Amino acid sequence: MILNKTKEDIKRDYLKRLTFTFAEDIETASLRHKYYALGKLIKDYLTEKWAETNKVYRENKVKQTYYFSMEFLIGRLLETNLINLGIRDVCEEALKELGIDFNEIVSFEEDAGLGNGGLGRLAACFIDSMASLSLPAHGNGIRFKHGLFKQKIENGYQVEQLDEWLKKDFVWEIKRADKGVDVYFGGNVYLKEENGRMVPVYENPEIIRATPYDVPVPGYQTVNVNTLRLWNAELPDKPINLSTLQRGEYLRYLEQRYSAEEISQVLYPDDRSLEGKRLRLKQEYFFTSAGIQSILRTFLKLGEPITELHNYVAIHINDTHPAVAVAELMRLLIDDHGLDWDVAWRITVKTLAYTNHTIMAEALEKWDVNVFKKLLPRIYMIIEEINRRFCNEVANRFYNDWSKVNAMSIIQNNNIKMANLAIVGSHSINGVAWLHTEILKNRELKDFYEMYPERFNNKTNGITHRRWLVKANRPLTDLFIELYGGSEAWIKDTSSMKKLLEYKDDKKILQRLADIKANRKLELAKFVEKEYGIKINPKSIYDVQVKRLHAYKRQLLNLFHIMYLYNELKENPNLDIVPRTFFFGAKAAPGYSLAKQIIKLINTVANKINNDPEIKDKIKVVFLENYGVSLAEKVIPAGDVSEQISTASKEASGTGNMKFMMNGAITIATLDGANVEIDQAVGRDNIVVFGLTSQEVMYYNAHGGYNMRDIFDHDPRLQKIVRQIADGYYGVPATEFSMIADDLFNKNDEFFVFKDFDAYVKAQEKIDKLYRDQERWQKMSLVNIAHSGIFSSDNTIKKYADEIWNIKPCVVEKED
Numbered sequence: 001m002i003l004n005k006t007k008e009d010i011k012r013d014y015l016k017r018l019t020f021t022f023a024e025d026i027e028t029a030s031l032r033h034k035y036y037a038l039g040k041l042i043k044d045y046l047t048e049k050w051a052e053t054n055k056v057y058r059e060n061k062v063k064q065t066y067y068f069s070m071e072f073l074i075g076r077l078l079e080t081n082l083i084n085l086g087i088r089d090v091c092e093e094a095l096k097e098l099g100i101d102f103n104e105i106v107s108f109e110e111d112a113g114l115g116n117g118g119l120g121r122l123a124a125c126f127i128d129s130m131a132s133l134s135l136p137a138h139g140n141g142i143r144f145k146h147g148l149f150k151q152k153i154e155n156g157y158q159v160e161q162l163d164e165w166l167k168k169d170f171v172w173e174i175k176r177a178d179k180g181v182d183v184y185f186g187g188n189v190y191l192k193e194e195n196g197r198m199v200p201v202y203e204n205p206e207i208i209r210a211t212p213y214d215v216p217v218p219g220y221q222t223v224n225v226n227t228l229r230l231w232n233a234e235l236p237d238k239p240i241n242l243s244t245l246q247r248g249e250y251l252r253y254l255e256q257r258y259s260a261e262e263i264s265q266v267l268y269p270d271d272r273s274l275e276g277k278r279l280r281l282k283q284e285y286f287f288t289s290a291g292i293q294s295i296l297r298t299f300l301k302l303g304e305p306i307t308e309l310h311n312y313v314a315i316h317i318n319d320t321h322p323a324v325a326v327a328e329l330m331r332l333l334i335d336d337h338g339l340d341w342d343v344a345w346r347i348t349v350k351t352l353a354y355t356n357h358t359i360m361a362e363a364l365e366k367w368d369v370n371v372f373k374k375l376l377p378r379i380y381m382i383i384e385e386i387n388r389r390f391c392n393e394v395a396n397r398f399y400n401d402w403s404k405v406n407a408m409s410i411i412q413n414n415n416i417k418m419a420n421l422a423i424v425g426s427h428s429i430n431g432v433a434w435l436h437t438e439i440l441k442n443r444e445l446k447d448f449y450e451m452y453p454e455r456f457n458n459k460t461n462g463i464t465h466r467r468w469l470v471k472a473n474r475p476l477t478d479l480f481i482e483l484y485g486g487s488e489a490w491i492k493d494t495s496s497m498k499k500l501l502e503y504k505d506d507k508k509i510l511q512r513l514a515d516i517k518a519n520r521k522l523e524l525a526k527f528v529e530k531e532y533g534i535k536i537n538p539k540s541i542y543d544v545q546v547k548r549l550h551a552y553k554r555q556l557l558n559l560f561h562i563m564y565l566y567n568e569l570k571e572n573p574n575l576d577i578v579p580r581t582f583f584f585g586a587k588a589a590p591g592y593s594l595a596k597q598i599i600k601l602i603n604t605v606a607n608k609i610n611n612d613p614e615i616k617d618k619i620k621v622v623f624l625e626n627y628g629v630s631l632a633e634k635v636i637p638a639g640d641v642s643e644q645i646s647t648a649s650k651e652a653s654g655t656g657n658m659k660f661m662m663n664g665a666i667t668i669a670t671l672d673g674a675n676v677e678i679d680q681a682v683g684r685d686n687i688v689v690f691g692l693t694s695q696e697v698m699y700y701n702a703h704g705g706y707n708m709r710d711i712f713d714h715d716p717r718l719q720k721i722v723r724q725i726a727d728g729y730y731g732v733p734a735t736e737f738s739m740i741a742d743d744l745f746n747k748n749d750e751f752f753v754f755k756d757f758d759a760y761v762k763a764q765e766k767i768d769k770l771y772r773d774q775e776r777w778q779k780m781s782l783v784n785i786a787h788s789g790i791f792s793s794d795n796t797i798k799k800y801a802d803e804i805w806n807i808k809p810c811v812v813e814k815e816d
Helices: 007-022 031-059 078-085 088-097 102-108 118-132 242-264 274-300 306-311 325-336 341-351 369-375 377-397 402-408 418-424 434-444 446-451 465-471 474-483 494-503 507-532 555-571 593-610 629-638 656-662 675-682 694-703 708-712 716-726 734-746 753-772 774-791 793-805
Strands: 064-068 137-142 150-154 157-161 181-185 188-194 197-203 206-218 225-234 313-318 352-355 366-368 415-417 428-431 456-458 541-546 580-585 619-624 641-644 666-669
Touching: 007 031, 007 088, 031 078, 031 102, 031 206, 031 225, 064 118, 064 274, 064 793, 078 088, 078 102, 078 118, 078 206, 078 465, 088 102, 118 137, 118 206, 118 225, 118 313, 118 465, 118 793, 137 274, 137 793, 157 593, 181 274, 188 377, 197 377, 206 242, 206 274, 225 242, 225 274, 242 274, 274 306, 274 313, 274 325, 274 366, 274 369, 306 313, 306 341, 313 325, 313 341, 313 793, 325 341, 325 352, 325 377, 325 418, 341 352, 352 418, 366 369, 369 377, 369 415, 377 402, 377 418, 402 446, 415 418, 428 434, 428 793, 434 446, 434 456, 434 675, 434 694, 465 474, 465 629, 465 656, 474 494, 474 507, 494 774, 494 793, 507 629, 507 774, 541 629, 541 753, 555 580, 555 593, 555 619, 555 716, 555 753, 580 629, 593 619, 593 734, 629 656, 641 656, 656 666, 656 675, 656 774, 666 675, 666 753, 666 774, 675 774, 708 716, 708 753, 716 734, 716 753, 753 774
Parallel strands: 064 137, 064 313, 137 225, 313 352, 352 428, 428 456, 541 580, 541 641, 580 619, 641 666
Antiparallel strands: 150 157, 181 206, 188 197, 206 225, 366 415
16 A cells, blocks of 8 residues: 555545535535546645656666557556555545445546557556556557547447547646657658768658647556656647738648647548558657657756667567657667667667567558658658668578568568568567467568577566456455455465465355356346346356457357357257357447448347247347447456457467456367467366367468368358348348358358357357356366466566566655
């Protein structure tokens, strides 16, 4: 506990803050004002230690890490901050005595619209762990005004609405207008000689002002408060000539303002058009350039020479979105600080590190040279020179093997390959699960691994237990504390969670685990009935697949099994199965038409099944609208079965698998991503594995030999499912789902849905059988919870700090 605040302290401070902020008392204040008063009070508590943390880092000249990520899916922060400050319970008690419902206040907060899926949630877990480990490390991203989108389901279709999360204001941020920087786009750039050096000259660039908004990131049981810096795009500060505007230039001014502000309007704009592509690239360069400029300005205040930058600064590239950091750091070192190329390159490589998050070709970003060169002319010059030197290095290393030079080139076929740029310009390249890293080394990035074997390493992803257990599942947390004799030490050292294994034969503890799960399931059932009007059986198996919707994640395989089960029940309504509720939650990217069709099919099937009295409510299907962090905190603790069924070799890691595991769900899984490590941790008796292996999938992809017709033509179950989709059985014309049929038949079942279907059905039958033996099921659940500690993001970040960033904890002294 880092704040010595009593209940009376909080009541007094809260009432003062309410009065000073809104000139209201507790009786007249609205819920909105009550929330803001509490948020501002907690930020007050944080701010002193935030300033102290920055001072300690600066005075001790510690090396600091800056984690660059397009997404930070931080969810709601009020309760998380209270937990990390150690005053959550006392704050709830104080509010209760003031007649305020704590849960109502917490629920008023909007989820921050700063991310979409696993990439952003990982970044959020990481910055929490950085602070909790007292590591001098901070986040760097964009202050998206509207986030991705708010998903509505209308007549089964996904409809995208603006996510106006900032409409309520973001109580946690502090605008730092004095720390803004300028970012240059477009125009013409040429080099001229000046004092024996070639310097760039910019003609008619578009200049965008990047203004930072800082968010405090407190650590758990530590005084350290790190920073998440989010950049907002604006027009540069300069006097506006009113007479000029009055002479007809007003529309031009508005165009310039919109061009600037659109950069930080929406996360992942639709990039099917040229303008969408330009905007996406603008966003990536904007926050990367702003972040690095800010870092260098902070570093120079230490009084150390710029040539020592890498000894004081580590910059981490989270996926390829900030990969342009390689060229931007070179630009600043050469153009602004006068370093020669070789010195600047040595510093750049030692400063930067890169995490690869995918082997999917579509997600390995590349930019059309013409688009890139026009938008970022100076950066393109630098990338050309990086590539020229690198290609010469490859040719020398591999004895003029030009096929290898061409394959590894950063610029290829009029495209700039951003993953290649990140690899060449970083001293460390890591995958995010053991299997993923092995695939990178031995297949996808084999040439680079052969050239730079010392740079490649694995850092299996992790999750913060403070969010996904302590906050999301308080009853389970309380049981842990009780079993640990009142100690909360396991929250800081999650390896000690294995102590729970001592109770795997204790029927009383197993029953308590079952009771906790049953209560969470009942809470979710009430939520579903209230929100969607669907009455579900809280004693049914809650089978959950919640994640980004993509063909390789195979929501379609899950749905085909549901359709098969429905057909079985239609033929025999008395079929002996354990009642099952299937939950889906997913957003489809606005331009991803196939994913949108899958959402429509899920909802179409759900509508028919949920309204069919003949099957006696033995199965229900629920699509959870607008799935996000706060909704996940309701769903994950209630899950019995965790669906992790991606096509083997396609998922880099997955972290949803870890969240469900920690809350006692049993994983049904392909051996893909971190599922492999979960399988190793819990043992094959405590996970249900099925399907092709990654080696088998990669063999088929490389050599062929798979014909989906060989499966489909001999499986009447699949034939019936496909026929029902096509003949209007579910009340929707077949043309609605033409892309799904095309993806399966004309692309030869690219993600092996048909191939794995039979194995998946058998795996689901095994789930049914296991669940009937509740004692065994609860033992499996306990084993999963006990072993989940190894997937703590604290463990992952320790490895990043020690093995990549070379940073050490810097503990700010606690209060007396």
